[in-house]
Amino acid sequence: EDKVVQSPLSLVVHEGDTVTLNCSYEVTNFRSLLWYKQEKKAPTFLFMLTSSGIEKKSGRLSSILDKKELFSILNITATQTGDSAVYLCAVAGGGGADGLTFGKGTHLIIQP
Amino acid sequence: EPEVTQTPSHQVTQMGQEVILRCVPISNHLYFYWYRQILGQKVEFLVSFYNNEISEKSEIFDDQFSVERPDGSNFTLKIRSTKLEDSAMYFCASRRQGETQYFGPGTRLLVL
Numbered sequence: 001e002d003k004v005v006q007s008p009l010s011l012v013v014h015e016g017d018t019v020t021l022n023c024s025y026e027v028t029n030f031r032s033l034l035w036y037k038q039e040k041k042a043p044t045f046l047f048m049l050t051s052s053g054i055e056k057k058s059g060r061l062s063s064i065l066d067k068k069e070l071f072s073i074l075n076i077t078a079t080q081t082g083d084s085a086v087y088l089c090a091v092a093g094g095g096g097a098d099g100l101t102f103g104k105g106t107h108l109i110i111q112p
Numbered sequence: 113e114p115e116v117t118q119t120p121s122h123q124v125t126q127m128g129q130e131v132i133l134r135c136v137p138i139s140n141h142l143y144f145y146w147y148r149q150i151l152g153q154k155v156e157f158l159v160s161f162y163n164n165e166i167s168e169k170s171e172i173f174d175d176q177f178s179v180e181r182p183d184g185s186n187f188t189l190k191i192r193s194t195k196l197e198d199s200a201m202y203f204c205a206s207r208r209q210g211e212t213q214y215f216g217p218g219t220r221l222l223v224l
Contacts, residue, residue, distance in 0.1 A: 034212055042116075042203060042215040043155065088155065098168050099145060099157030100213065 002027040006089050006103035015112050017079050018052040021106045023089030030093040033072050034100065035067055038086040046074070046087075078110075084110045114138045116216035117207045118204050126220045128193050133219045135187045135204030144187045145205040145213060146179065148172070155203065161187065 003026045013019055020023045025033065036043035047056045049065035049072060056063050060079075065072045076083055084106050090100040125131050128149040137144050139202040150160045159169040161179055179191045187206075191198055201220050 011194065036215075041201070041217045045212050045214060048212045078174075090155075097159040098162075099170060100147075100155075101157065102155040104154045 002091065002093070004089055004091050004101050004103035006087075008054050008106060009104060010107040010109070013107045013112060015079060015081060016109075017110075018075065018077045019079060019108060021074040021076075021087050021089075021108070023073070025089075025091045025101075026067060026070065027091045027093040027101060028057055029100060030067065032092045034090045034092065035063055035072070035074050036088040036090065038088055038105065067104065074107060079110045079111055081110045096104040102111065115205055116204055116214055117221050118202075118216040120219060121217065122220045122222075125194055125223065129164030129224055131191050131194055131221065132193075133189045133204075133221070134190075134200050135206075135216055136185050137187055137204065138214060139185070141206035141208050143167075143207045143209075143213075144179075144181070145207075146189045146220060147203045147205065147215075148200040149203065149218075150197075150200045155191045156190070165210075191221075194221075196223050 005024050008030040024104045032046050032048050051068040052090045060077045063074045086105040088105045091097045094098055117132045142163040147155050149155045157170050159173045159179055160167045174190045179187050199222050201218045203218045204216040207213045
């Protein structure tokens with residue numbers, strides 16, 4: 001059974017701090033790993049990672065994948081209150097399967 | 113920017129009733145999905161749909177569930193006889209070939 005484990009499950013930091021969110025996975029026929037941000041409703045897409053060691057960056061957010069150790073991290077620097085959300089890691093793969101397998105998410109709270 | 117849309121945003125129904133949840137995927141997308149998220153739990157894959165047929169379904173997607181693309185724009189999820197445990201947020205997603213899935217805002221279904 002495909003598995004995605006995120007840690008920590010929740011995190012409270014102060015504005016301006018840097019955070020690192022972790023995602024480890026076990027999946028057959030890995031194709032890609034995705035990060036989403038979920039505020040109130042729909043998950044909104046952040047990054048899709050397919051290759052090891054190549055950092056993807058968007059503003060203060062960055063992410064990298066390690067396919068040998070089967071994990072990914074999402075970094076957020078200089079956090080702002082608007083970064084408060086649940087961050088979801090999902091993996092596409094699994095014997096030709098097309099549906100994403102999600103982790104439970106990391107609930108990030110940024111205090112002013 | 114094009115978005116996936118879903119209606120209704122909220123639906124309350126009695127146990128045993130049929131419900132139809134509607135989605136309008138992004139117009140040039142070819143792959144369509146339904147996911148659900150029970151309150152406090154992770155997002156779970158239900159079904160994927162491509163070329164007018166189901167391409168994959170999870171164990172959750174039993175005979176009570178069906179999907180349809182009745183015309184060129186809508187994608188529907190029908191639950192034939194709702195159960196209390198069907199109460200959840202239902203997300204529709206769509207994507208183009210080789211790209212990531214984009215999620216709609218969800219329909220919150222409450223079965224009483």
